[in-house]
Amino acid sequence: MIKSEEFSLRRKLFIEKMANNSLALVFSGLGRKVSNDNFFYEVNRNFYYLTGIDQENSSLMILKTSGEVNLFLFIDEKDPNKEKWTGLRLSLDEARQKSDIHNVLFHNSFGPKLENILSSESEFGAFEHLYLDLEEELKIRPSYSTIDLKKELESKHPDMKVVDLHPLLTSLRMIKSPSEIYLMKQAIEITDLAFKNVILNLRPGLYEYNIRNIINQTINDNNNRRVAFETIVAGGKNAIILHYPHAKDMLEDGELVLLDFGAANAYYNADISRTLPINGKFSNKQKLIYNIVLGCNEAVINFIRPGLTLAEIQKFSVDYLAAECHLKGLINSRDDILQVYYHGVSHHLGLDVHDVCDRTLPLEPGMVLTVEPGLYFKDLKIGIRIEDNVLVTESGAENLSKNIIKKVEDIETLFLSKETN
Ligand SMILES: [Mn+2]
Structure with a gap:
């Protein structure tokens, strides 16, 4: 097992590589439909590398502004009905312990949070760069990938550059601990x-x-x-x-x-x-x-x-x-x-x-x-x-x-x- 502190260390090294006044969004991805009621899910390895979380529909938000770093982890809400079919979901506290990220929120607050952060009244100021795991296969919602999100964000925020985070993470992932x-x-x-x-x-x-x-x-x-x-x-x-x-x-x-x-x-x-x-x-x-x-x-x-x-x-x-x-x-x-x-x-x-x-x-x-x-x-x-x-x-x-x-x-x-x- 990888200790949660190692995930913290990985994030620290990743954040050092991020530009100032930038934001990174990393997603675990969703299950892919193989046939009716038959889904196949593999966690996005970049997300796992940074969080230790392998639960689908989770996401990581990293804000790097002058002199300050803020991290938020989002996971699916507990849902007794769905859990009857597909098993228990992580609690906020379990996710906190696994990832060593203090701010863990439920997924339904991801959209409002992002909107708030990117709004002109944002307490964090304007972001110049946004890092995304750009992959057609990486779905955030059914039929909606990080590529789609890039297009959406670029049209809403033309002053912010949306760039691929792979180069930043690849050089880290190449060296094994x-x-x-x-x-x-x-x-x-x-x-x-x-x-x-x-x-x-x-x-x-x-x-x-x-x-x-x-x-x-x-x-x-x-x-x-x-x-x-x-x-x-x-x-x-x-x-x-x-x-x-x-x-x-x-x-x-x-x-x-x-x-x-x-x-x-x-x-x-x-x-x-x-x-x-x-x-x-x-x-x-x-x-x-x-x-x-x-x-x-x-x-x-x-x-x-x-x-x-x-x-x-x-x-x-x-x-x-x-x-x-x-x-x-x-x-x-x-x-x-x-x-x-x-x-x-x-x-x-x-x-x-x-x-x-x-x-x-x-x-x-x-x-x-x-x-x-x-x-x-x-x-x-x-x-x-x-x-x-x-x-x-x-x-x-x-x-x-x-x-x-x-x-x-x-x-x-x-x-x-x-x-x-
Ligand atoms: Mn081989």
């Missing part, structure tokens, strides 16, 4: 448990969805945690589809299965990929390609250090795989590498699986990245990806998922020990 790293380490440990259960159960004749269910159940059995994203289980040729969504085919003797999955822990995610021989033993060809990907995975982890950009890491991985694949006769020329390696090697990881980032910024200690080279040969029915999660340190990178086995010998030994037990 010790408690964020701790939560991600826990998520990775649970992901490892699921991986071990896969090895215990994997055999030819099972279906991809059987393995997906083992992964998802192991994660959920662990304190009701959820998967960070739809678990990918792709046997044989299915693995050349990077985000293969179906998990419907039988796992064949002699083929590989690619797993890309992770647990979420208090909204902090793991994102791990491993590739296994379905019958427990790699063929020579599979081993050859597997070891190229593994070599690249390890070389990239060794290469990562503060000061590099994601583009430099990407180039390093492409060059590595191109040289190795050419040397082993898997491609005719180094330029052909993009036909068998067609995705990024790294993305930031955090509250979002593909976490917010400014790709132009050089790496700094405290950033958490994935390292996930892959090779995909359709004709050979081979798709291999090996993905770890690493923390950028002062001197290089710490592999947070180093305990999740990935060496050919270790994998084969684990399968063998299962047979002898």
Whole structure:
């Protein structure tokens, strides 16, 4: 759990970045209708990052005027009727404790408050900037997004500049605190448990969805945690589809299965990929390609250090795989590498699986990245990806998922020990 003081600290750093005489409005968002009476809700991560509140229809108002900061948190009113259907809502006091924000009000006062603050008689004076989380998908009311609010406010208050708050928050969210790293380490440990259960159960004749269910159940059995994203289980040729969504085919003797999955822990995610021989033993060809990907995975982890950009890491991985694949006769020329390696090697990881980032910024200690080279040969029915999660340190990178086995010998030994037990 993140302590409420950490949310205060995050807000303090955010407010330092806000211009003087500015206002920020951050919204939790609403559930999205999937089908009749079936709603899907995920809290807006920027809102959660600043408040620790994950209840829908909540909002945060930050006023920064010369020499003074005022904060207001708005949550839905208690409603016994609605609570009978969808569960208890936070009380004002609970929201206060979670967020460490003193002024917590009910949502019905948000509109009047905003109008009052922006009126010409406002005690706070005129605001020059208003920061908004600009996203079409972020709804404040049904069919009304922050983009709509921007338009409305711009027409009512032409002297106030409405700007995107993402750039301010992104640079903060890119650097993880010790408690964020701790939560991600826990998520990775649970992901490892699921991986071990896969090895215990994997055999030819099972279906991809059987393995997906083992992964998802192991994660959920662990304190009701959820998967960070739809678990990918792709046997044989299915693995050349990077985000293969179906998990419907039988796992064949002699083929590989690619797993890309992770647990979420208090909204902090793991994102791990491993590739296994379905019958427990790699063929020579599979081993050859597997070891190229593994070599690249390890070389990239060794290469990562503060000061590099994601583009430099990407180039390093492409060059590595191109040289190795050419040397082993898997491609005719180094330029052909993009036909068998067609995705990024790294993305930031955090509250979002593909976490917010400014790709132009050089790496700094405290950033958490994935390292996930892959090779995909359709004709050979081979798709291999090996993905770890690493923390950028002062001197290089710490592999947070180093305990999740990935060496050919270790994998084969684990399968063998299962047979002898
Ligand atoms: Mn990933």
